[in-house]
Amino acid sequence: MTTPASNQPGRRQLANAIRFLAADAVQQANSGHPGMPMGMADIAEVLWNDYLRHNPKNPRWFNRDRFILSNGHGSMLQYALLHLSGYDLPMEELKRFRQLHSKTAGHPERDETPGVETTTGPLGQGFANAVGFALAEKLLAQRYNRPEFDIVDHRTWVFMGDGCLMEGISHEAASLAGTWGLGKLICFWDDNHISIDGNTDGWFTDDTPARFEAYGWHVVRDVDGHDPDSIKAGIDAALAQSDKPTLICCRTIIGFGSPNKAGKESSHGAALGKDELEATRKALDWPYGPFEIPQEIYDGWRAGNTGVVREDQWNTLFDKYARHFADEAAELSRRSHGELPEGFSAAADAFIAKLQAEGQTIASRKASQLSIEAFAPQLPEMVGGSADLAHSNLTLWKASKSVASDDADANYVYYGVREFAMSAISNGLALHGGFLPFDATFLVFSDYARNAVRMSALIPAHVIHVYTHDSIGLGEDGPTHQPVEHLASLRYIPNNDVWRPCDAVESAVSWKAAIERRSGPSCLVFSRQNLQHQTRSDEQVAAIARGGYVLKDSNGTPEIILLATGSEVGLAMEAAAQLGDKVRVVSMPSTDVFDRQSAEYRESVLPKAVRKRVAVEAAIADFWGKYVGLDGAVVGMHSFGASAPADELYKHFGITVEAVVEAARSLG
Numbered sequence: 001m002t003t004p005a006s007n008q009p010g011r012r013q014l015a016n017a018i019r020f021l022a023a024d025a026v027q028q029a030n031s032g033h034p035g036m037p038m039g040m041a042d043i044a045e046v047l048w049n050d051y052l053r054h055n056p057k058n059p060r061w062f063n064r065d066r067f068i069l070s071n072g073h074g075s076m077l078q079y080a081l082l083h084l085s086g087y088d089l090p091m092e093e094l095k096r097f098r099q100l101h102s103k104t105a106g107h108p109e110r111d112e113t114p115g116v117e118t119t120t121g122p123l124g125q126g127f128a129n130a131v132g133f134a135l136a137e138k139l140l141a142q143r144y145n146r147p148e149f150d151i152v153d154h155r156t157w158v159f160m161g162d163g164c165l166m167e168g169i170s171h172e173a174a175s176l177a178g179t180w181g182l183g184k185l186i187c188f189w190d191d192n193h194i195s196i197d198g199n200t201d202g203w204f205t206d207d208t209p210a211r212f213e214a215y216g217w218h219v220v221r222d223v224d225g226h227d228p229d230s231i232k233a234g235i236d237a238a239l240a241q242s243d244k245p246t247l248i249c250c251r252t253i254i255g256f257g258s259p260n261k262a263g264k265e266s267s268h269g270a271a272l273g274k275d276e277l278e279a280t281r282k283a284l285d286w287p288y289g290p291f292e293i294p295q296e297i298y299d300g301w302r303a304g305n306t307g308v309v310r311e312d313q314w315n316t317l318f319d320k321y322a323r324h325f326a327d328e329a330a331e332l333s334r335r336s337h338g339e340l341p342e343g344f345s346a347a348a349d350a351f352i353a354k355l356q357a358e359g360q361t362i363a364s365r366k367a368s369q370l371s372i373e374a375f376a377p378q379l380p381e382m383v384g385g386s387a388d389l390a391h392s393n394l395t396l397w398k399a400s401k402s403v404a405s406d407d408a409d410a411n412y413v414y415y416g417v418r419e420f421a422m423s424a425i426s427n428g429l430a431l432h433g434g435f436l437p438f439d440a441t442f443l444v445f446s447d448y449a450r451n452a453v454r455m456s457a458l459i460p461a462h463v464i465h466v467y468t469h470d471s472i473g474l475g476e477d478g479p480t481h482q483p484v485e486h487l488a489s490l491r492y493i494p495n496n497d498v499w500r501p502c503d504a505v506e507s508a509v510s511w512k513a514a515i516e517r518r519s520g521p522s523c524l525v526f527s528r529q530n531l532q533h534q535t536r537s538d539e540q541v542a543a544i545a546r547g548g549y550v551l552k553d554s555n556g557t558p559e560i561i562l563l564a565t566g567s568e569v570g571l572a573m574e575a576a577a578q579l580g581d582k583v584r585v586v587s588m589p590s591t592d593v594f595d596r597q598s599a600e601y602r603e604s605v606l607p608k609a610v611r612k613r614v615a616v617e618a619a620i621a622d623f624w625g626k627y628v629g630l631d632g633a634v635v636g637m638h639s640f641g642a643s644a645p646a647d648e649l650y651k652h653f654g655i656t657v658e659a660v661v662e663a664a665r666s667l668g
Contacts, residue, residue: 036074055307070126124167132428172421178216225250385413478643547593
């Protein structure tokens with residue numbers, strides 16, 4: 001097709017550029033979701049051209065607005081927006097939609113595509129991430145802004161669909177956002193009444209506006225999602241108030257413009273087809289070929305983009321702020337770059353050495369709290385929270401202050417019983433920048449949060465997930481609360497470091513490792529019951545950070561190796577005393593970290609020649625096969641737990657010194 005005579009493009013033409021880039025890319029890939037981009041294109045055009053404060057030349061400008069596509073299956077909407085606005089996303093990448101190594105994956109992925117703030121796709125989680133983004137902005141503004149210096153001042157804009165709002169996480173996250181009064185969080189609901197199975201009248205009849213009003217949100221009803229004036233009026237209404245998050249309810253038609261598939265589920269998750277695409281071009285008066293965008297359309301998209309000017313203005317303001325508030329400016333700059341304070345590592349090592357010298361026998365959850373007390377004062381970026389278990393998880397510290405307050409030092413989140421939203425919000429806090437978040441619940445309830453933990457590892461996000469009451473050792477609460485398969489389950493998540501320390505020293509080392517890790521999340525798993533302190537040399541203390549190390553060595557070449565984590569390390573040490581001086585005990589607080597060590601180091605700890613190995617852990621036994629091999633044995637759980645005092649449970653399930661000794665001797 002040929003380009004017609006140049007005319008000043010209207011808003012519908014600008015929006016149509018989104019529609020056809022999306023439809024053409026899905027058609028070329030023969031895979032994807034054209035319906036949502038076609039339905040939300042008018043909303044996106046108004047938001048990005050008239051309101052969104054961003055700089056395509058610097059996608060990580062700190063004071064930019066954040067745009068989150070929670071209904072991430074419509075990823076081509078975002079890719080089209082980024083391309084048209086001038087981000088480093090050339091047309092060739094759009095043509096490679098959903099292809100290996102392209103920057104245009106099937107769902108938006110942070111760090112793969114410039115301008116994408118978070119990885120989305122599992123519905124509802126992008127929305128919950130956005131609550132974390134907005135909370136981060138609120139807390140940073142409280143701490144650093146000064147009269148005439150609003151250096152932290154930006155909004156979080158969210159697109160979400162019916163599916164996001166059906167997911168339970170949306171209820172959890174929306175409730176918290178309303179409670180916290182996140183006035184700079186503005187969400188657009190794509191109310192098109194269609195999901196994969198068809199019209200939602202049979203399964204989604206909630207009064208969604210009333211629901212959000214009950215959460216304490218400002219709700220703008222009855223916006224025509226295809227009328228720019230109506231969209232602008234909705235956004236202006238949102239901007240007119242500042243003490244509540246806003247839901248803008250936009251009635252749209254999925255697959256807008258398609259003569260035969262608009263308003264139908266057939267446009268949701270499949271290419272329109274060549275004939276229907278041609279018919280759509282005629283219906284929308286779009287006389288351009290696939291992936292053809294005339295210059296006047298590009299000019300129209302980029303004419304109002306003042307991102308470079310806005311960032312320059314902000315940099316000038318920040319420079320002036322730094323002259324008046326040098327310490328605050330330096331701290332904010334450090335935090336925004338994810339850098340730890342100078343001297344943190346040395347101070348942490350001194351604290352670890354102090355714990356080793358003191359030799360306390362305490363529950364590792366208590367040791368965790370001691371570590372938080374030691375580390376948090378050095379880390380103003382640390383913000384913690386618990387899902388209604390603060391006094392059981394022991395996550396409060398002396399300087400804890402609720403984020404529900406206006407305190408400049410607010411740093412603690414009372415999440416209520418909302419494990420899934422808690423972890424997804426933590427991801428948002430981390431991804432916004434300026435924060436190192438941790439969250440907490442019982443290990444057994446990590447199941448509720450699991451997909452958000454998986455997303456922490458996939459994105460990746462620097463988040464610390466704290467789990468206490470780590471085994472049958474919690475006792476009388478019984479099998480509903482006793483985690484059995486959870487350690488293995490978490491360990492099987494790629495890029496997810498799981499630590500189960502055996503005493504106060506290993507607990508502090510695990511905290512230090514999690515704080516210093518920038519490439520993904522860590523899960524710190526702690527006991528309810530007291531754990532015996534283990535004697536170590538300085539060299540052994542240093543080796544803890546390698547995930548696995550020799551805690552007790554044999555006299556000469558070992559004949560048997562006992563491996564253990566957490567509360568079972570003490571048990572393995574007692575068994576070794578009965579088995580004689582040819583036994584090595586290996587404490588392996590983090591199998592993930594140990595597996596990343598060099599082959600030479602792993603061989604030095606677990607020499608292949610020593611085939612007699614026994615692993616002991618009060619969790620599912622099957623996980624340990626890769627360490628003990630076919631010739632070894634595992635003392636662990638093979639069923640769910642039971643309700644009884646902890647000591648009785650260990651005897652009942654055969655996780656005892658005697659059982660370890662017997663297993664070792666049975667190896668011949």
